[in-house]
Amino acid sequence: MDEQPNKTDIYSNPESSVDGLESGSVETQTDSSVQNLDEPKADINTDSPIETDPSKQEDTVSLANVAADGQEAPVQYSESDILARPVPLSESLTSLQDYPTEAQKQEPPTESAVEPENITAETPLTVEEKDVPVTESDLASAEEDAKTDDSESSDPEDYSSVQFLKDLYANGNECITMANSSFPVNEETRSMLALFSNGRFFVVDQYRYDGRVLGFEYIAKKRRLQIGEPELVTATVLKDIYEYAVQMRANPNALSEEENKEQARMQRDFVTVISRAAMNQVSDIHIVVADHTTVMFRVNGLMQTEMEYNKEWGESFVRAAFASADISDSNYAQNEYQAAQKLGRTPLRGSGGRLVLPKNVLGIRLQFNPIAFGTRYVVMRLLYADESNASPEAAIADLGFNKRDIDLFYQLRAVPTGIVIVSGPTGSGKSTTLQRNMIAMLQERNYETNLITVEDPPEYPIPGARQMPVTNASIEEAKDREFTKALAAALRSDPDSLMIGEIRTLSAADLAFRGALSGHNVWTTLHANTAGAILLRLKDMGVEDFKLQDPTIMRGMLAQRLFRKLCPFCRIPASQHPEHPSVQRLRNALGDVGVEHAYLRGPGCADCDFRGVKGRIAVAEFILPDSTFLNLTLKGEVQKAQNYWINDLNGRTLRENAISQMLQGVIDIEEVERWTGFLDQPILA
Ligand SMILES: [Zn+2]
Numbered sequence: 015m016d017e018q019p020n021k022t023d024i025y026s027n028p029e030s031s032v033d034g035l036e037s038g039s040v041e042t043q044t045d046s047s048v049q050n051l052d053e054p055k056a057d058i059n060t061d062s063p064i065e066t067d068p069s070k071q072e073d074t075v076s077l078a079n080v081a082a083d084g085q086e087a088p089v090q091y092s093e094s095d096i097l098a099r100p101v102p103l104s105e106s107l108t109s110l111q112d113y114p115t116e117a118q119k120q121e122p123p124t125e126s127a128v129e130p131e132n133i134t135a136e137t138p139l140t141v142e143e144k145d146v147p148v149t150e151s152d153l154a155s156a157e158e159d160a161k162t163d164d165s166e167s168s169d170p171e172d173y174s175s176v177q178f179l180k181d182l183y184a185n186g187n188e189c190i191t192m193a194n195s196s197f198p199v200n201e202e203t204r205s206m207l208a209l210f211s212n213g214r215f216f217v218v219d220q221y222r223y224d225g226r227v228l229g230f231e232y233i234a235k236k237r238r239l240q241i242g243e244p245e246l247v248t249a250t251v252l253k254d255i256y257e258y259a260v261q262m263r264a265n266p267n268a269l270s271e272e273e274n275k276e277q278a279r280m281q282r283d284f285v286t287v288i289s290r291a292a293m294n295q296v297s298d299i300h301i302v303v304a305d306h307t308t309v310m311f312r313v314n315g316l317m318q319t320e321m322e323y324n325k326e327w328g329e330s331f332v333r334a335a336f337a338s339a340d341i342s343d344s345n346y347a348q349n350e351y352q353a354a355q356k357l358g359r360t361p362l363r364g365s366g367g368r369l370v371l372p373k374n375v376l377g378i379r380l381q382f383n384p385i386a387f388g389t390r391y392v393v394m395r396l397l398y399a400d401e402s403n404a405s406p407e408a409a410i411a412d413l414g415f416n417k418r419d420i421d422l423f424y425q426l427r428a429v430p431t432g433i434v435i436v437s438g439p440t441g442s443g444k445s446t447t448l449q450r451n452m453i454a455m456l457q458e459r460n461y462e463t464n465l466i467t468v469e470d471p472p473e474y475p476i477p478g479a480r481q482m483p484v485t486n487a488s489i490e491e492a493k494d495r496e497f498t499k500a501l502a503a504a505l506r507s508d509p510d511s512l513m514i515g516e517i518r519t520l521s522a523a524d525l526a527f528r529g530a531l532s533g534h535n536v537w538t539t540l541h542a543n544t545a546g547a548i549l550l551r552l553k554d555m556g557v558e559d560f561k562l563q564d565p566t567i568m569r570g571m572l573a574q575r576l577f578r579k580l581c582p583f584c585r586i587p588a589s590q591h592p593e594h595p596s597v598q599r600l601r602n603a604l605g606d607v608g609v610e611h612a613y614l615r616g617p618g619c620a621d622c623d624f625r626g627v628k629g630r631i632a633v634a635e636f637i638l639p640d641s642t643f644l645n646l647t648l649k650g651e652v653q654k655a656q657n658y659w660i661n662d663l664n665g666r667t668l669r670e671n672a673i674s675q676m677l678q679g680v681i682d683i684e685e686v687e688r689w690t691g692f693l694d695q696p697i698l699a
Contacts, residue, residue, distance in 0.1 A: 096203045096230050173251045179258045184367040187212045189259045190239070197239060203230060208255050213240030218249045280334030281362050285369050287331075290320075291396060292372040298395050301335075303328035304388030325389075332382065332390050338362040338369075339380060348389060352382040358397075374398055406454030413446060414577075414631025416671060422570070422636050427455045430510070432569030433530045435517075437542040437551075443576045443632050444539040445515070449474045451537065452513050466504040469515030470497050479513070494519045501525045505534075514538035520556040527561050535569075544668075545571040545637040546655060549647045563644050573668060574634035575689050577681045578627040584616030585626070588683060596683040602694035604673075611677040615684065627682075633675060633689075635668040 172178055183189075188211045190197040191204060199207070206221040207230055221227050222244065234241045247255075291299050291311055300310040300317070307328025309321040323331075336346045339354035340363065346352070356362070356378040362369040371378070379395040410420055426434050436444045456465060456478040467476060470484040470493065482504055485496045498521045504512055505525060516539045517523045529536045542551045548571045549562055561567055588597045588609045600608045618624030637643070637659060646655035659665035669690035675681045687693055 093229075093233055095200070096226050096233060097197070097199055173247050174254075179254065180367075182210065182214070182255065183258065183262060184361075186368055186370060187214075189255065192256055192259045195259075197234070197237075199230065202226070204256060205249065205252070207244075208252055209234060209239065209241060211240070213242040215242050215244050216247050216252055216255060217244040218252050219246045220249075222246060276330060277334050277337060277364065280330045281338055281365055281369055283327075283331060284334050284338055285362070285371065287321075288375060288378065288394075288396070289372045292375050292398070295398070296396060298393055301328060301332060301390075301392040301394075302385070302388060303332060303390045303392075304385070307331070329389060332392050335380060335392060335394070336382065337364060339378075346382075349384045350382075351384070354380040354382070356380065406450065406457050410447075410450045410454060413443065413450065414675075415634060416674070418666065419634055419636050419671075422638060423451055423454075425638070426570045427451060427458060429535060429569060431530060431533050431535050432567055433526060433536045433538065434570040434572070435548050436537075436539045436572045436574065437545065437548050438539075438574045439541070439543070441576070442574050443630075444574065445469075445473045447572070447574060447632065448513060448537055448539060449476055452476050452479060452511075455511065463510040464508060465511045465513065466507055466509040467513040467515070468497065468500045468504050469513070470500075473515075476513075480507075494522070498522055498525065505529055509534055512536045512538075516540065517552075517555075523552060523555050523557050527557060527567065530567050531561070543573065545573040545635050546647055546652060546659075548573075549644065550652075553648060559648055562648055563641060565640050565644060568639055568644060571637045571639065572634050574632050575668065576630040577633050577672065577675065577685050577689065579629045579631055579680055580613055580615060580682050581619065581622035581626055581628045582679070583621045584619040585613040585679065585682070586616045588612040588614055596687060596693070599687070599692055599694040600683055604693070608677065611679070612683050613676075613679050615682045631675065631680065633668055633672045633681075635666065635671065637665060638663070 188195060189208055190211050191199045191207065191209045193204075196211075197209065203226050206218050206224060207227050208216045209230075215231075217227055227244075231241060231244075287299065287309065294311065294313055296311040296313050298312040300308075300312070302308045302310070303325060306325055307323040308319055309323070310317050311320045312318075333346055336352070336354060339356045340360060356371065358371045358373070358376045358378075360370075361367045362371075376397045378397065381393045381395075383391040383393075385391040407420065407424070410423060415423070436447050438444050452465060452467070453476055456463065456476070461478045465476070465479040467479050467481045468484065469481065472481045472483065475481070482500050484493075484500045487493045487496045498519065501512075501514060501522055502525055505528065509529070512526070512529050512534055514522065514526055514536065517526055518541075526536050526538055540548055540551060542548045549568070552562055553559070588594070588600065591597055591614060592601075592609070594614065597609060597612075597614070600612055615626040618626045622628040639659075640663065643655050643659050643663065646652075646658060660667065669686070672681065672686045672690055673693075676683060676686050683693070
């Protein structure tokens, strides 16, 4: 808007100041007596496009007060010349939040100018001309029209087609400038422009630079409404757009004739309930239909009654919920247990594409149960999109890392330089650890950082990172060469941080160190068994000692394993099997206290598919080295370095961390011994 000449003058009329508008007082809009008009306006007023407009009365008042003095364009207008009523800032913001913000991206205004013959050639469908607003044959003929029009190669939108109007109002997209909507403009402005909740902005060609259009753009942007580049249309098309809105409001079911009104209404209630729940991060919605209907939300594990309605509402609601699902078994049957699922990205079944779940809801699992003395008990589990569900910190904790390790990760993410290396055998979860940290780092730096990853192949998407692929090669040598090539390219691409899938060759290692030495932060993995062994492995590869001795380069070394988690339902207390060899070794190592807290793997149950274990957690040892530790290790004094780390640097070994998990009943004794050796014998460094 900065280039618009009228910008600073929009509020030039002192009597219609922003304050006056935001007070919510309707009277303020009649004060706009000093404004000017240009010619076309008078024409449009006499031919009101919307007969049912309840705000017409107000518009007439404000129009009557506007004097036409024939001044030359551009003419300046105040808010009251443009808006139908003062829209309080809070209201326009609230309404904004209701709309999907990515919609604007999905529908970029493709054409800045539409070919005039395209618009005028066909008389668009209007309400007056049809009894049934849209029929299949209308659609077919509209499509045919579109087909015969081959003048454009890039498939321009046919503004005169019924399909255009249908699409425009799909997915709950609303015309917010129409009367009684969230951002109504007055009648004359309505003859020039229309703004939709997804940001699509239609302007009648000849009014593109009218003061009211420019003023409206300014106001909309000031109110932080989504507003795209104007799509230029004819007056007829704009009229159709508004008439379609009026028609939709009058008869929302017009598009899907088979649908009964009751169900459409209940589907809207369904979406409303889901939206309310999603705003509060509700995990489950419980609906009990008995003498009356109770809707309960479970938030943070606690159940609370949210709403109460009559029985009939509940029965229809449950029916509509079932009908809305994408996947459900057969037909709704009140006396049966039934399961269904609704995916977040598709419109509700039977809603004519107009109803969708809130955008942070990935999906809903619905369980329908019959209940004694009632009709139905429905539980809906809401599945949220990742970003709203768990913080990146929580996502790292989910892997099984303890508080201390999580803090160390945080420290390392905050340091802008140096190398962090995660080691472990294949399948030890190294990549996942890296990925979650990269996601966390991007969020912590507010995405104002350039993270480039080089992986072969990229294993997980990292939103906000530039993940560079490695060209496919069949033989190992060529693979390594391609990897090095991609890595070198990444370094030349102005990164702040680099994530390198795995260092396997000296050339890759050299590039990683070059990155770290030139002030970047580098995260990578390496095939090594312990954190200390990382150094020796790099030394073996041929990395020079001076790089490995520097604790500002060698920031962090982590060794991790995945341990199978005990099934909490069938695990067996170790104290029940004192004769078990592992339990005896546990007693030797940790005494009775250890035996009291530890568990053995159970026989299995339905909950763990009769395996005794369920899921895995990462257990790690994490070294933030200093130069003493690095030098001792590089000199080959591995045991000494280990002792120094444990005693002086307060290090905690992988075994210690595993034992801690064992004493919490998360993993079993044998699993600890499998990875770290017999409990009553020292581990080898
Ligand atoms: Zn079990």
